[in-house]
Amino acid sequence: MPRPSCPAAAISADDFVTGSFTARDGTTLPYRLLTPAHIEPGRRYPLIVQFHGSGAIGSDNRAQVERDFAARAWAIPAIRARHPAFVLVPQFPVRSADYDDPATPRIAIAAPALSAALELVDAVIARQPVDRRRVYASGFSMGGSATWLSLLARPDLFAGAVPISGIAPDRARAGELKHMPMLVLHGDADTENPIDSDREMVAAIRAAGGRRVRL
DSSP states (O other): OOOOOOOOGOOOOOEEEEEEETTTTEEEEEEEEEEOOOOOOTOOEEEEEEEGGGOOSSSSSSSSHHTTTTHTTTTSSHHHHHSSOEEEEEOOOEEEEEEEOOOOOOEEOOOOHHHOOOOOOOOHHHTTTTTEEEEEEETTTHHHHHHHHHHHHHHTTOEEEEEESSOOGGGGGGGGTTTTTOOOOOOOOOSSOOHHHHHHHHHHHHHTTTTEEOO
């Protein structure tokens, strides 16, 4: 019996609006933006910022959607109808997050390009009917690391986050995230980005009094 196809497999970058943004430092980021299927006058919608993994680094403005299941999932018609939101998927021409030791990463460090993406988020909020109280970050692998780092860079911007299979930042900064709602997803068979980094950060957040993080 053939396996049922995944609804996200039918989604492509063409289901998202294309755009380009140039930050103050001159960094240019191509991006894709999914809008609610129907925008009601006077209503404001959540914004999800989806950060891609290292396999989508480039400038074609397609790979960051087509290589990211989570980005495509938002465009599944049933999900789009049930959870209307703006979904922003920037594409980085270089890494968005660096690691202390690429061979055995334990600590993520923000790369300069990440600040350009946060400027892009501000620009989208200014142009679209976004509810500023409901801006969320998520991402897989390098994008999961970028998610962690974005929360530290702009704690005023995000209402919650879902970092997936990333590398966490310096545990000394855990206290800065103790009030942030987070669902941290990671597998213990991950050999590229070992789960220990996320385990240590979640433990550090809890030790600092955080009660809104779940691993």
